[in-house]
Amino acid sequence: MVVTGSRVVRDTYSSVSPLKILGTEAPRDVGDFDAAQITGFTKISDPCAVPNGAFDALNGSYQPQDDDRDPRILEICEREGRDPEAVGVNAAGSNTDQLSSIEVANQGSLDLDPETSRSFTTGIAVADNFGAFDMSFNVNYYSIIVEDSIAELTAQYAIDECYLDDDDVRSVFCDQIRYSSGERALISQAFPTFLNQDKETVRGLDFNATFGYEFPMGGDVLDLGLNLRANHLIERSTLFVSEDGEDDFDEETGEFGFPRWTGRAIGTVGYGDFMFTWQTRWIGKTSQAASGVDEFSDVFGRGPDGEPTGFNSDTCLGNGSGTYDDVSGVFTPDGVVVGDGVFCRGVGHADDYFVHTISMRYEFSDFITLRAGVTNLFDEAPPLIDTNEVFGVSNISIGNGYDLDGREFFGSISIRF
Structure with a gap:
């Protein structure tokens, strides 16, 4: 990767000593990236493979009523010429498998366009003191736009982008996947490459305040x-333009991993050789993409009006068992399973999340410092989600900053020589 051009422009204006207005602009160009092909093997999960829970090993048959995959995934599998009711099942019909060890060929490209970026920041800073009281405050706006950004993909990323896409536009990643002609018809090869993402944009506001x-x-x-520190994410988006000229725009602001608000507060009390610290970390509300939110349904896959929704809830009985007449639009219960009037959908959102940490420091001497504290003081558990809606393990979203370890105690001794 070669940086072919870079320029930084900075401005600072101050009409009175406590107030400063800041600004920075920095365009940047990056040249073509070419790398030799690297071939290896990895294990991936095939979204089109029949889940274990939806396969009857005794009868060797697919059970659609037990399939908890998103209907969109089944539609994409069929669009790609794959049978989501048969992929993964062996020839004898005795078992199914969703995992596959595949050949991966990561390779460079001579067809990449140069990556260019432009960043802009501006802000206001105020600082002053009033006798024994000190304060400072600043707010900064930032905008980073990368055009033709060069991204290196993993095999599973390309697979997920193809099959877990929320919109109706065929992903460019689908062309990087090959399939086995054997009995299970699982994914057998992936050719993730360096790729130009047409445009990536990040915009937001940083707030900082200090009082003493x-x-x-x-x-x-x-x-x-x-x-006090806080960040307000205004935009985090990615744009792909397909070979057919169709825009595949993904706005991730407010989704898991990209909360609109995050923050941190650190309070300290010092007296003599002692220092007490209380820190609170905040992750704002997040939700899955709006297009991926399921309709409220019961276990029979019907909504409050009795009409099939295409989604099955796990526990809610809704209107109970019965039949729906497509012509009249009327649902008639049969009394076999009595409804409870409750309709559900997979949890794909999380409320505000706060984690508190306290610590005490004691300067025993000029050479020895003692520290002790508790992380996640109130043993705040991460929010629970449905892993069919949000990436996670055991109904917990991972990789998004939530504390997975619970309350922990720590202590240390520092000795300086």
Whole structure:
């Protein structure tokens, strides 16, 4: 990768000493990337393979009523010429498998366009003191736009982007996958390559505030401090343009991994050789993509009006068992399973999440420092989600900043020589 051009422009304006107005602009060009082909093997999960829970090994048959895959996945499998009711099943019809060890050929490309980017930041900073009280505050706006950004893909990423896509546009990643002609017809090869993403955009606001206050007490000084930080994500989007000229635009702001708001507050109390710290970390509300939200349904796959929705809930009985007449639009219960009037859908959202950590530091001498504390003080569990809606393990979203370890105690001794 070669940087072919870069320029940074900075401005600072201050009409009065406590106030500053800041600005930065930095365009950047990156040349073509070419890498030798690297071939290896990896294990992947095939979304089109029949799940174990939807396969009757005794009769060797697919059980559609037990298939918890999103109907969109089944539609995409059929679009790609694959049978989601048969992929993964062996020739004897005795078992099914969703995992496949495939050949992966990661390779460079001579067809890449140069990557260009432009970043812009501007902000206002205020700082002043009033006797023993100090304060500072700044807010910064940032905008980073990368055009023709060069991305290196993994095999599973290309597979997921092809089959788990929420919109109706065929993903460009589908062309990088090959399938076995054997009995299970699983994915057998993937050719993820360096790819130009037409445009990536990140915009947001950073807020920072610091307060300090000192006053004498009991022959020493009590030092109080508070630092507040917050980030508001305005946009995090990616644009792909297919060979047919169709836009595949993905706006991820507010989704898992990209909350609109995050923050951190750190409060300190110092007195003599002691320092107490309380830190609170905040992750704002998040949700899956709006296009991926299921309709409210019962276990029979019908909504409140009795009409089939294409989604099955796991526990809610809704209107109970019965039949729906497509012509009249009337649902008639049969009394075999009595409904409970409750309709459900997979949980694909999380509320605001707060984790608190406390610690105490003691300067035993000029050479020895003692520290002890508790992380996740209130043992706050991560939010529960449906892993059919959001990537996770055991109904917990992973890779998004949530604390997975629970309350922990720590301590340390630092000795300086």
